[in-house]
Amino acid sequence: MLIDFVPTVSGVSLAEAPGFLKAPGGAPANVAIAVTRLGGRAAFVGKLGDDEFGRMLAGILEQNGVAVDGVLFDQGARTALAFVTLRADGEREFISAHLKAMEVAKAAGALLSYDPNLRLPLWPSAEEARKQILSIWDQAEVIKVSDDELEFLTGSDKIDDESALSLWHPNLKLLLVTLGEKGCRYYTKSFRGSVDGFHVKTVDTTGAGDSFMVLFCAKW
Structure with a gap:
């Protein structure tokens, strides 16, 4: 899992973006949460940074009905951050x-x-x-x-x-x-x-x- 920082305006570079909105991300977590919202069962097994972002991500999983018994927090790692740029047509590009x-x-x-x-x-x-x-x-x-x-x-x-x-x-x-x-x-x-x-x-x-x-x- 990671934190996506999405610009408030599309079609501009990261340097030109006036601001960013933080959002939980990462394909496995996206899938797990959506499955529970559709009435299925899901669990997340993985490691997160032992920091505020990591705890926030685990909390979001739990709030959405995803089992988090398999989540570990690593004091030696930081939760990944990804800055996403949006092209004018809505396609996304990742740096990261x-x-x-x-x-x-x-x-x-x-x-x-x-x-x-x-x-x-x-x-x-x-x-x-x-x-x-x-x-x-x-x-x-x-x-x-x-x-x-x-x-x-x-x-x-x-x-x-x-x-x-x-x-x-x-x-x-x-x-x-x-x-x-x-x-x-x-x-x-x-x-x-x-x-x-x-x-x-x-x-x-x-x-x-x-x-x-x-x-x-x-x-x-």
Whole structure:
């Protein structure tokens, strides 16, 4: 989890922004909270900085019905802060024991879904990001990638079936490719298809992929 600082005005640089609003963020937390709001059950397992922001984030999880028994506070770490810039069209730009957990979840009969949630500035290099993302690829039963992530992982600038299916592995049950305003494509072992997007006035796309995964996980 982290704290997003979102400018009060879009279409300007961080230096030009007159002010920022703080908001709880982080894809796993976004998904967990939204699942509980849709009537499901969710828990957050992870580590937060032992500071005011960390305690605030844990409190927000708990207030929204997310179990926080697995949350640890680290006195040697500070809660991450991310400054988000909004382009004029609403698109966002970020500056800024998984294997054991998967093993325990699988043993408990949980469905393992994977959203790489690629943030290249957080990695030492693009090569390292690709290597680490793919290192646990074949453990997931459901995978969701964006069109940008598909290009990054395959090295191809083509967003088509051939490119998507190059990421398929034998243990996979469903592969989802989100296409922004164009909707999404889906692939299973026996069929594939696409769903058109809804036409809405875009204000801020931050968390759009999280919301997509929320509805999928809550209704699976």
